[in-house]
Amino acid sequence: MTVTMKNNKSDTGRLFRLVEVDYLRANTSPDFDIYIQTSDNREPVLYRERNLVMDGTVQNQLRDKDITNVFVPISQEAAYQEYLEDSLEIFLADTDINTHAKTEMLYSTATDMVKSFFENPNSDLLAPRSERLVDNMIQFIGQDETIFSSFLKTGSFDYKTYTHSVNVMMYSQFLAQHLNLGDKEFMRKLGIGTLLHDIGKSKVSNRTLNHPGRLNNKQWNEIKMHPEWGCDILEDQGFTDEMVLDITMHHHEKLNGAGYPHQLSADKIPDYVRVVTICDIFDALTTKRSYKNAADSYSSLEIMRLEMPGELDMAMFLEFIALMSTSPEAVVNSR
Ligand SMILES: [Fe+2]
């Protein structure tokens, strides 16, 4: 099963979203229309109207026709996202589905969710949706040791703020787990804080966010506002937990006091923020940006080791290297 989820623009200008047949569950009534493409380059045609009960035969009929993807109109994408989020717990608990397919669905659902948060950061659903996703994620990644490798295979190599948020959440969970930093409640707060750590970038102009090459002073000052803007958004949405807000506010602080926004010194930077900073930098280095190619995992770790010793918690960073070395995916991964 591929994780590809992309938009297909047909000749008539109608927009559809590609959806895996495997993500449609039996005995559900999707609140979106399902279209299929009868041949390449043909506009998708309506296959099933919304709100019809789907028994298991629908998926089998599609598979019999060698159809692995269907289409949902972009105008109904929110209903599809809600369906995926509702399905996640059942999907992750299904013993007939393999670990990699589950990792892909988790990654895809989380990415969609963060994308919708960036489009609408003032949604009342920010807290309940992110909390439910993180609960499912924590339950899942505690299940088996191959999930880390699966995540490394699944994660997006192209930088987007929302895929970055999911990557940082996943890396941080695995590093904190490896370091045995805290209990389930700690991991939950870490998950929510990392998923939302860059939500303040929703207030940064697209022009600045997508600017290729070096930023000028004005653009850089705008970027540097995102931790405070992020905390404003979270507080407006009722987040009061100190750890979640601390991650959002301080993930760009450095141990030598050269970070932003508060130039905190090492003794003011807790372990969980140090974890996030390492994962944040690693993901930024290993993903492709408009102004730079992706570095592979090994080169990125070398850059961090050689160029950032005063900035990062080096003992923790060495543990991050040890964690990465547990997966063959980390060595070959070229993001
Ligand atoms: Fe950030």
Ligand SMILES: [Fe+2]
């Ligand atoms: Fe970040």
